[in-house]
Amino acid sequence: MESLGNRGPVVFVVTLVLIIFATVFTVLRLMSKWGVTRKATSDDFVAIVAWVFAVGVAVSIMIGTQVGLGAPDSEILPQWYNPLRRCAYAFTILYNPALMTTRTTILILYHNIAAAHPFLRYASLCTMALINIAGIVLTFLNIFQCHPISAAFSEVDGTCIDIVSLYFASAPINALTDLAILLLPLPILTTLRIEFREKVIVVATFMIGGFATLVDVVRIFYLQEPLKEERQIDMSRPITPTKRPANFSYYASFSLMWLSVEVSVGIMCCCVLVLKPLVMRVMPKLLGGHHGHPLPTGTPESHRRSDISSDPRFLNAVQIGVVPGSPLSASSITRMDLPISPRTSDLGRIDSPVSTRPPTLSSIPQQPGNDDEGGTMDFFEMLASETPSEDPHSPLPPFQSTQSRGTSAPRPSTIPSDRRDALQNVSSQMPPQAFFDFVNVKSKVVPRNGDSLAVSTLFFLWGFAYGLLGTLNIEIQTLLGYNPSRTIALHDAYWAAYFFGPLVVGYWVLKREGFKATFMAGLAIYAAGAMSFWPSSVLRSYPGFFISNFIIALGLACLEVAANPFIALAGPGELSEACLNFAQGIQAIGSVVSPMVAQEALFSGVDQEDLFRIQWCYLAVGLFVVFLAVVFFYVPLSEAGDDDLEVMALQRLLHAGLDKDDRAFGVGARHLVLWSGVCVMWIYVGTQEVVSYFWTPLVQHIRPGSDPFWDLAICHGVFAFGRFLAAGLAYIGIPPRIMIGVFIFGEFLTSLLAMLLPQGSAALAMLILVLFFESAIFPTLFAMILRGQGKHTKFASTATTMAISGGAVWPSVAYGIDREHMGNSRYSLLVIAVLCAVCILWPALLSSTRVLRRWVDPKWSKQRVGDGVGTPGPGLAGASAGEAFSCPPRGDA
Numbered sequence: 001m002e003s004l005g006n007r008g009p010v011v012f013v014v015t016l017v018l019i020i021f022a023t024v025f026t027v028l029r030l031m032s033k034w035g036v037t038r039k040a041t042s043d044d045f046v047a048i049v050a051w052v053f054a055v056g057v058a059v060s061i062m063i064g065t066q067v068g069l070g071a072p073d074s075e076i077l078p079q080w081y082n083p084l085r086r087c088a089y090a091f092t093i094l095y096n097p098a099l100m101t102t103r104t105t106i107l108i109l110y111h112n113i114a115a116a117h118p119f120l121r122y123a124s125l126c127t128m129a130l131i132n133i134a135g136i137v138l139t140f141l142n143i144f145q146c147h148p149i150s151a152a153f154s155e156v157d158g159t160c161i162d163i164v165s166l167y168f169a170s171a172p173i174n175a176l177t178d179l180a181i182l183l184l185p186l187p188i189l190t191t192l193r194i195e196f197r198e199k200v201i202v203v204a205t206f207m208i209g210g211f212a213t214l215v216d217v218v219r220i221f222y223l224q225e226p227l228k229e230e231r232q233i234d235m236s237r238p239i240t241p242t243k244r245p246a247n248f249s250y251y252a253s254f255s256l257m258w259l260s261v262e263v264s265v266g267i268m269c270c271c272v273l274v275l276k277p278l279v280m281r282v283m284p285k286l287l288g289g290h291h292g293h294p295l296p297t298g299t300p301e302s303h304r305r306s307d308i309s310s311d312p313r314f315l316n317a318v319q320i321g322v323v324p325g326s327p328l329s330a331s332s333i334t335r336m337d338l339p340i341s342p343r344t345s346d347l348g349r350i351d352s353p354v355s356t357r358p359p360t361l362s363s364i365p366q367q368p369g370n371d372d373e374g375g376t377m378d379f380f381e382m383l384a385s386e387t388p389s390e391d392p393h394s395p396l397p398p399f400q401s402t403q404s405r406g407t408s409a410p411r412p413s414t415i416p417s418d419r420r421d422a423l424q425n426v427s428s429q430m431p432p433q434a435f436f437d438f439v440n441v442k443s444k445v446v447p448r449n450g451d452s453l454a455v456s457t458l459f460f461l462w463g464f465a466y467g468l469l470g471t472l473n474i475e476i477q478t479l480l481g482y483n484p485s486r487t488i489a490l491h492d493a494y495w496a497a498y499f500f501g502p503l504v505v506g507y508w509v510l511k512r513e514g515f516k517a518t519f520m521a522g523l524a525i526y527a528a529g530a531m532s533f534w535p536s537s538v539l540r541s542y543p544g545f546f547i548s549n550f551i552i553a554l555g556l557a558c559l560e561v562a563a564n565p566f567i568a569l570a571g572p573g574e575l576s577e578a579c580l581n582f583a584q585g586i587q588a589i590g591s592v593v594s595p596m597v598a599q600e601a602l603f604s605g606v607d608q609e610d611l612f613r614i615q616w617c618y619l620a621v622g623l624f625v626v627f628l629a630v631v632f633f634y635v636p637l638s639e640a641g642d643d644d645l646e647v648m649a650l651q652r653l654l655h656a657g658l659d660k661d662d663r664a665f666g667v668g669a670r671h672l673v674l675w676s677g678v679c680v681m682w683i684y685v686g687t688q689e690v691v692s693y694f695w696t697p698l699v700q701h702i703r704p705g706s707d708p709f710w711d712l713a714i715c716h717g718v719f720a721f722g723r724f725l726a727a728g729l730a731y732i733g734i735p736p737r738i739m740i741g742v743f744i745f746g747e748f749l750t751s752l753l754a755m756l757l758p759q760g761s762a763a764l765a766m767l768i769l770v771l772f773f774e775s776a777i778f779p780t781l782f783a784m785i786l787r788g789q790g791k792h793t794k795f796a797s798t799a800t801t802m803a804i805s806g807g808a809v810w811p812s813v814a815y816g817i818d819r820e821h822m823g824n825s826r827y828s829l830l831v832i833a834v835l836c837a838v839c840i841l842w843p844a845l846l847s848s849t850r851v852l853r854r855w856v857d858p859k860w861s862k863q864r865v866g867d868g869v870g871t872p873g874p875g876l877a878g879a880s881a882g883e884a885f886s887c888p889p890r891g892d893a
Contacts, residue, residue, distance in 0.1 A: 004250050008070030011257040012062050018264035019058035025271035026051045032278035043108040046101055047270060053098030054263045060090040061260050070253035073246055082154060084249065088256075089153040092142040092163060095259055099174065100135030102266035104128055106181050109273065117188055127180045134173050141166060164252070167259075169535035172619060174262075176531055179626055187633065215262045455566055455637075458519065459583045461628060462559060463590025467716075468621060471595045472614050473549070476537055479614075486542060488815050491693055494549040495685075495807035501525075501557025507798040510562050514639040516632060518562035523629035526555030530622035537615050557801055565797040568783045569640055573652060573861025576787065577739075578730035580779040585723035588775070592716040595709075642791035649790030656860035660790070664851045670788060673846070673855060674796050677785035680842045681803035684781065686810025687747065687832045687839075688774050691767075693811045694818070697825035702754065703764040711764070715771040722775030730780070735857050740780045741843035746773035748836035755829035770832070784846075784856050810835065 026047065033044055061069065064087035068076035076084070107128040114121035141161065143149070151158025477487060505525070510518040529552030536544030567583045568576040653660055662669045691698070696708040722743075729739055747770055754766035782800055789796040814828035821827045846852045854860055 004072040004247060006071045006075060007250060007253045008065035008068075011070050011253050012065040014257055015058050015061050015065075015260045018261050019055060022051065022054055022264040022267040025268045028278060029271040029274055032275050036277040036281050041108075041112060043105045043112065043270075046108060047105040047267070050098060050101035050105055050270070051267055053094050053101060054260075054267050056094040057091055057098050057260050057263050060087045060094065061256055063087050064091070064256075065253075068249055069256070070250060072250045073248075076249060086153045091256060091259075092145065092152075093139065095263065096135045096138045096142065098263045099266065100131055100139075102263060102270055103131050103177060103181060105270045106273070107131070109270070110184060120184055120188060123180075123184050127177060127184070130173075131177050134170070134177075138166070138170060164255075165538055167255075169538040172531035172534045172622065175619070175623070176528065176626075179623070183626075183630060186630070215258065215265050218258055455519075455563060455570070456583050456586050458559075458563060458628070458632070459567075459587040460590045461624075462556070462563075463587035464594045467591040467594030468597070468617065472533070472617055473545075476545075476614050480540060480542075482542070484815075488693070488812060490545060490549050491689075492808040492812060493546050494553045495689065495805055495811075497550045497553035497805075498557045498560075498807070499802050499805035501554040502561045502798040502801040505554070506558040506561030506801065507794065509558070510794050510798070515562045515566050516635075516637045516639070518558060519632050519637075520629045522555045522558030522560075522562070523625050523632065524555070525558060526552055527622045527625040527629070529553070529555055530618055530625060533618040534615050534622075537618065557804070560801045560804070561794075561797050564779075564782050564801075565786055565793060566637075568786050569645075569793075573648065573787070574858040575731065576783040576858060576861075577736045577780050578727045580783045581723045581727035581730060581776055584779040585720050585727060588716065588720035588723055592713065592720060595716075596713060640793075642794070645789075645793045646791040649788050649793075652788065652861050655862075656854040656857075658851060658854055662851045662855075664849045669851050669855045670790075670792070673787075673852065674785060674789065674792075674799065676842055676845065677781060678799050678803045680839050681778075681781055681785070681800055682806035683810070683835045683839055684744075684774075684777050684806070685804045686806040686813075687751075687835045688778070689807035689811045690814045690828055690831055691770055691774070694814065694825045694828045697818075698754075698767060698828070699764065701824060701826050702759060702767055703761065704759065706764065711768070715768050718768055718772045719775045722772045723779065726776030726780060730858075733859070735859075736780050736784050737843045737846045737853070737856055740777060740784070741840060741847075743773045743776050743780075744836055744840045744843070747777070748833055748840065751829045751832040751836065755826050755833070787858070787861075788855050 029047060030044065034040055064084055067080040067083040067087065069084060069087065107124045110124040111121055111128070114124060142163065145163055145166075146152040146158045146160040148156060148158050150156045151160060473490070477490070482490070505521060506518060509521045529548055529550075532544070532548040532551055535541075536548050563583075564580060567580050571579045650660065658669070660670065664672055695712055699706050699708040699711050726739060726743070730736060750766045750769040750773060754763050754770060757763040757766060782797075785800050786793055786796055810831060814831045817827050817831065818825055846856050
């Protein structure tokens, strides 16, 4: 029997020290805001409320340690039982309001300073709404955790919810909101045009908030201890405070302590953000007073401040507008007098734009007695006064596309000479050009060299996370023992999301904001779905798993809407199928690796202990995807507007001797290729998912005794090889309509043979070949549908992605056939054979007329030397005619 000590003293000391620090930081905040800047804002009052709740949390824990919290059951006196329950109940009521108000304080601060940054303003409001809704719901759940309520803090009999599981289940919400608070201001912070030392201090100040996320992870670890003890109780029996496992107070003490630490650290983080005025008043050298620019010798500082507003250059600068990113504070105005020669060549440059919204004198911070070279000026006032860049090549906040922001700098000739002199003086104070080269995203209207490397990486990571989550789902369904009808419903929930994701989110973000924003939106939804698996697995909730499957597929659907056309458009038009097959092959490699990693490194067998490992995997995948979304914000990706896509399509039709209104079988060629292709995609994905869903029973029927897992690993490898092979065939000039016809016919033949051959290795080999022939159909079909769609390309991508929802229909049909034949899964292969027989009509249709052949054949995308038909122009058309970035151009076949 393990000897248990008393954790109470450690819990008491840590809680006391942290709440003292939180109190000190709260006092310093009020001194900085109310004493130095003499400004009281709403976030200050919310911070005070948060501190009051934090004190209540800490006091309830410290009193609890005096009546048995942290002690084993053998050391808890009978008279301590009720006081201990009351302390625990008080803690559960105060914790969520403390956490909610702490985070609301920071978000109110963000909102107040985001007048010039719409994304930060609206994102702060959305995050604030999520935090407060979740906080209020959790607070009421804690208040009414027992029926009757008095059962929570007395010896009255009653029925209670499992409060430990509730805290454990809500952990991802806390981690996700902490990450949101940490990441929201980063796009603005990393583009601030301030001195390096000050930028380091500012960014480091915000990164302190990352410690709150680490505290989240630590407290989740300690919450596992009491939860593991509770798992030893019969989970079907009602839980009350009097029916806890042995030594529950001992195991729960550290988790309560870390919950208090989380609240206190949050208080300190929200206070440290506004301490710059106090630091500059007390220790001005710490932040480098005067920003490192000494005043000219013999010039009294007070004289400089009083005369600056009458300086003609100052007035001209206000009239013409200052350069975005250079806040018009007293310190920045003073620097206009520095003897730096202006860079006249910067006038009119794209990377040196002029704001179209000049600041007014009232927007300049003027605080008598507190304007020591901006030293006591709050950093957030500076951020609020900073005008967002109108430069189409500057780094944009998320969901702000380069397409809709095309303001350029006025030409020098259009600026009066007096204004031009003032502009030269202002722009001479800007950071060197190397700085702009570092922060600016040089976007073009078309994907260019290097862009596909980032997106191909996305494909691999996407495939890895997809394969890992697929394995986790299987493991947890096995652990919880879902029946076949529930399993097929979970499968259908996943694929049904592909119908709604592109329609509700993907198309509108891609159309309005561009590829990068769609990648980030998809990854954000994907991360939310991965994290939602955590509470579902903790609570063992089937509806929770159903919703989690739907959310994660919603995010993947948004990714598909943007990722597939991006790769197809990235290289020469004649290599669209080759590039997309290659990228999808990289995704398939990720799908090969992740199940093996999960099987060998995580799960040797399924038991209660594995449940906790699965939960951590869900959290890790969610955090990793959030990190990936942040990386994509800083990766310079190009965009393609509808007009550019239309130019490319018209040029290609010119090469092919076609017109956009050409018809085949009485229907417009563009519409015929699009909608017939969408139907084929809807059918094909169904065939793919029939094999995927019934894989284990199929292997058991075709070759009894074979290991389905390793057979599937071989199939995934063959699947990846098939896509790379298809990329090579497309590269050497095999027409995609012929290639896809061969692959569809191969799938038809091998599925039929796998069903008809007797049990043994031959039938299993045919089943493996089914996946080989499936491999190239999706990327080849997707690229063929997009060809020639012009300004409708993004809509075509949306419709094609929605067709992937066929994966929810045809496996259900096969499930019904399987049930009719008493679980003989080989009959499900009949569905594949019939559907492939229908799909093979599509390449036959495309080969039947000259118009359709020339519409889909890629060779007409290439400008032939000396043909005398047009000249590729700039932008996307020119890139598609010659420049590839992951697929090198080939010679004419």
